[in-house]
Amino acid sequence: xxxxxVAALLSTLVFSTAVTAQSIGDALEFSNGSIQGTxxxxxxxxxxxxxxxxxxxxxxxxxxxxxxxxxxxxxSPSLKMNGASSQYSGATTMDNGAALNVNxxxxxxxxxxxxxxxxxxxxxxxxxxxxxxKTADFTRNYTWQGKNTTSSATQxxxxxxxxxxxxxxxxxxLGFLGYQGYLxxxxxxxxxxxxVPFQGGILQKKNMQTRGGINxxxxxxxGNYKDRLMLGFTIGIPTLNYNYSSSYSxxxxxxxxxxxxxxxxxxxxxxxxxxxxxINLKLGAIYKLTNSLRIGVAIHSPTYYNLSETYTxxxxxxxxxxxxxxxxxxxxxxxxxxxxxxTPWKGVLSATYMFGSRGFVSADMEYIDYSxxxxxxxxxxxxxxxxxxxxxxxxxxxAIKNTYKSAVxxxxxxxxxxxxxxxxxxxxxxxxxxxxxxxxxxxxxxxSLGVGWHFASFFTDLGFVHSxxxxxxxxxxxxxxxxxSGTAATIPQAxxxxxxxxxxWTIGFxxx
Numbered sequence: 001x002x003x004x005x006v007a008a009l010l011s012t013l014v015f016s017t018a019v020t021a022q023s024i025g026d027a028l029e030f031s032n033g034s035i036q037g038t039x040x041x042x043x044x045x046x047x048x049x050x051x052x053x054x055x056x057x058x059x060x061x062x063x064x065x066x067x068x069x070x071x072x073x074x075x076s077p078s079l080k081m082n083g084a085s086s087q088y089s090g091a092t093t094m095d096n097g098a099a100l101n102v103n104x105x106x107x108x109x110x111x112x113x114x115x116x117x118x119x120x121x122x123x124x125x126x127x128x129x130x131x132x133x134k135t136a137d138f139t140r141n142y143t144w145q146g147k148n149t150t151s152s153a154t155q156x157x158x159x160x161x162x163x164x165x166x167x168x169x170x171x172x173x174l175g176f177l178g179y180q181g182y183l184x185x186x187x188x189x190x191x192x193x194x195x196v197p198f199q200g201g202i203l204q205k206k207n208m209q210t211r212g213g214i215n216x217x218x219x220x221x222x223g224n225y226k227d228r229l230m231l232g233f234t235i236g237i238p239t240l241n242y243n244y245s246s247s248y249s250x251x252x253x254x255x256x257x258x259x260x261x262x263x264x265x266x267x268x269x270x271x272x273x274x275x276x277x278x279i280n281l282k283l284g285a286i287y288k289l290t291n292s293l294r295i296g297v298a299i300h301s302p303t304y305y306n307l308s309e310t311y312t313x314x315x316x317x318x319x320x321x322x323x324x325x326x327x328x329x330x331x332x333x334x335x336x337x338x339x340x341x342x343t344p345w346k347g348v349l350s351a352t353y354m355f356g357s358r359g360f361v362s363a364d365m366e367y368i369d370y371s372x373x374x375x376x377x378x379x380x381x382x383x384x385x386x387x388x389x390x391x392x393x394x395x396x397x398x399a400i401k402n403t404y405k406s407a408v409x410x411x412x413x414x415x416x417x418x419x420x421x422x423x424x425x426x427x428x429x430x431x432x433x434x435x436x437x438x439x440x441x442x443x444x445x446x447x448s449l450g451v452g453w454h455f456a457s458f459f460t461d462l463g464f465v466h467s468x469x470x471x472x473x474x475x476x477x478x479x480x481x482x483x484x485s486g487t488a489a490t491i492p493q494a495x496x497x498x499x500x501x502x503x504x505w506t507i508g509f510x511x512x
Contacts, residue, residue: 024400026274027373028434030240030305031343032442033136033214034409035059036103038076039506042463043450044413045427049350049364050286050296055106058220058234059133060364061298061348063284065222066230068110068127074508076104080139081501088204088494089146097141101213103504106131126223136214138242142496144473145205147253150489152202153475154183154194154250154266159482161192168192181317183266187484194485195319196250196266200258206248206475206494212241222284230286235279238303242274248475266317276307284348292354300346302372309337340376344368359423361414370404370434407432413448425450425463444469459508467500 035046037056048057052067055074083096110127157178161168167175168184175192178184184192196202215238222232251265284298345368352362377393413427429446450463473494480488 024373024396024403026242027341027343027375027400028370028404028442029138029242030136030214030274030341031303031368031370031373032431032434034429034431034446036078036101036134036137036502036504038074038104039450039461039463039504040415040425040452042103042448042465042502042504043425043427043452043461044362044415045411045429045446045448047350047362047364047411047413047427047429049284049298049348049362050294050352051360051362052230052286055104055108055129055131056133058106058129058218058232059135059216059236059282061284061286061296061350062220062222062232062234062282063230063286063296063298065108065127065129065220065232066125066224066286068108069112069125070510070512071110072106072108072508072510074104074106074131074506076102076504076506078103078502078504080137081503082139082141083499083501084140084142085497085499086142086144086494088144089148089492091144091146093143093145095141095143097139097209099139099211101134101137101139102132103134104132104506106133106218122226124224124227127221129220130218132215132217134213135216135238137502138210138212140498140500141207141209142498143205143207144494144496145203146492147201148204148492149199149201151478151486151491152194152196152198152250153204153248153268154178154196155478155480155483155485156476158184158192158194158485159479161482162484163479163482177268177315181266181315182319183263183317191484195263196485197252197256197259197263198250199486200256201253202250202256203253204248204250204475206246208246209244211243214238214240228288232284234282234284236282236303237277237279238305239277240275240305240307242272244270244272246270262320264318266315266319268313268315270311270313272309272311274307274309276305278303278305280304280343292356294352294354296348296350296352298348298350300348302342302345305341305343307339307341309339311337338378342374342376344370344372357417359414359416362412364409364411366409366411367406368409368434369406371401371406373400373404375400403436404434405436407434407442411446415452421453421455423452423454425452439472441470441472457510459506459510461504461506463502463504463506465502465504467498467502469498471496471498 041056048060052064057064078101080099086093108129112125157174161175167173168179217237220234247269249267280303281301286296288294347367350364354360409431411429415425417423427448431444434442448465452461
């Protein structure tokens with residue numbers, strides 16, 4: 001029998017009595033990707049919907065394959081350089097990291113009619129492509145820390161133990177976590193009380209790191225009809241690899257003398273690994289209204305994922321003369337969870353204006369309804385209290401509908417041809433907020449620059465993308481109706497400012 005993870009895991013917070021937030025957060029993480037693509041497309045902001053002739057565009061509008069007139073082979077390595085500035089309880093913390101990736105590799109085979117046959121044929125060219133585009137990169141890390149005199153994460157454990165008698169001995173509950181970790185004691189009335197002396201000051205700290213990404217392996221087919229209409233489709237087979245690790249800790253701040261239980265520190269660590277693959281379909285069309293103006297439309301089906309997840313939690317505490325541990329076995333969780341996830345439908349509208357042979361300006365608009373994300377659990381996926389997998393599934397999916405909304409993404413970019421062999425590019429992208437709540441935000445802004453050198457049979461491009469977005473994170477929530485150790489308090493929030501940079505290099509060859 002499968003068992004749902006402890007409530008502390010199932011939250012975007014460190015500790016929570018909610019049972020759904022982390023997994024619906026995973027759904028957004030896996031649905032909110034954007035094409036990484038080639039250095040050329042990155043240089044003009046990935047506004048690819050009606051440009052065509054770029055392998056990255058096959059994951060945006062597959063009709064772009066109809067622009068090809070020659071076969072092509074390309075490869076795009078990248079360097080990710082990420083930074084985060086975090087504020088918590090008046091303290092600022094910086095964190096940085098870097099990683100090497102492969103954004104893209106692909107081959108396009110084109111059959112192009114020539115001479116009289118070109119004039120007589122309705123279909124001017126037909127192309128087939130296969131390869132890979134990276135559609136999400138999970139490389140991020142941050143650290144925040146600060147002093148708190150109003151609350152502790154252990155109050156969430158205290159409340160759970162008091163409001164739910166027996167939870168102190170029920171594996172998979174917050175009460176169990178606190179009691180088995182010696183972070184709760186009992187007063188003369190038999191109530192559970194946190195031993196953490198937060199009123200005198202405690203230092204709270206969290207480190208988080210994620211790695212991995214989504215690589216979409218694709219097969220595309222399309223063509224050019226009468227030099228006016230380009231049609232294409234892509235079958236995508238994305239493979240997902242997501243690795244999350246975090247450590248949250250509390251320790252007595254210097255000068256804190258309010259410590260009758262001689263509490264020293266505790267740390268809660270967790271690691272999550274999700275792997276799997278899926279399938280999707282993309283259909284697209286590009287139509288040339290004039291020789292200068294073209295419009296594009298594409299629709300993306302949901303990606304239907306089969307995912308496997310492993311979760312490893314642990315807690316270590318130092319209280320009095322004892323060092324105490326609560327490990328994976330104490331949580332009584334399964335080592336692996338297999339489930340299904342479907343991402344939202346996506347629609348793309350785009351337009352491009354060509355300045356003859358001097359370049360172009362292009363714009364894309366994407367519409368995505370994140371509230372349509374959907375989990376499906378297999379039979380036997382029951383939680384520690386025996387709630388059926390069907391009820392869990394309904395609760396998760398209802399939480400998605402209550403948390404997320406539709407969003408619009410906008411991308412604008414252009415390419416200016418300096419000479420026959422050299423071009424400059426620039427672009428900007430805005431990715432809309434997926435959350436209904438005003439205090440939650442997933443907006444992101446991308447700014448990009450690029451250069452390219454194209455010769456008769458060889459080309460190379462460089463692209464640089466700078467992304468910025470902000471995240472507010474509250475480390476825990478507390479139901480104060482079950483708290484003895486203090487009064488209701490405003491729990492601090494960590495404000496995390498991400499600055500993500502990506503340098504992409506593409507090398508490619510064209511041939512008949």
